[in-house]
Amino acid sequence: xxxxxxxxxxxxxxxxxxxxxxxxxxxxxxxxxxxxxxxxxxxxxxxxxxxxxxxxxxxxxxxxxxxxxxxxxxxxxxxxxxxxxxxxxx
Numbered sequence: 080x081x082x083x084x085x086x087x088x089x090x091x092x093x094x095x096x097x098x099x100x101x102x103x104x105x106x107x108x109x110x111x112x113x114x115x116x117x118x119x120x121x122x123x124x125x126x127x128x129x130x131x132x133x134x135x136x137x138x139x140x141x142x143x144x145x146x147x148x149x150x151x152x153x154x155x156x157x158x159x160x161x162x163x164x165x166x167x168x169x
Contacts, residue, residue: 083158084104086104086160089160090160092141092143096137099124100160102120103120104158105123107158113156114149114156143160144159
C-alpha cells in the first residue's frame with residue numbers, strides 16, 4: 080500500500096528495520112494487512128531469515144507491526160507505523 084509505505088518513510092528507524100518495514104508495507108493492503116513468508120521478505124530485502132526475524136521482533140516491540148499466527152498458513156502482519164519509535168513491551 081502506498082499509503083502505508085508513505086507512513087514508513089516518515090518515521091525514524093535503523094536502516095535495516097526500515098527496509099523490512101517497507102517490504103511489509105509494499106505487500107500490505109490499504110488497511111495495512113499482509114501475509115508474506117520469510118522467503119518472500121528475504122527476496123525483497125536481501126536479508127537472511129534470522130536477520131529478518133530479529134527485525135520483525137524489534138518492529139513488533141516498537142509497535143510498528145502486530146504479528147498474528149495463522150495456524151497452518153503462516154504469519155499475518157498488521158503494519159501500523161507509529162510516528163515516534165518507543166521501545167518496550169506490549
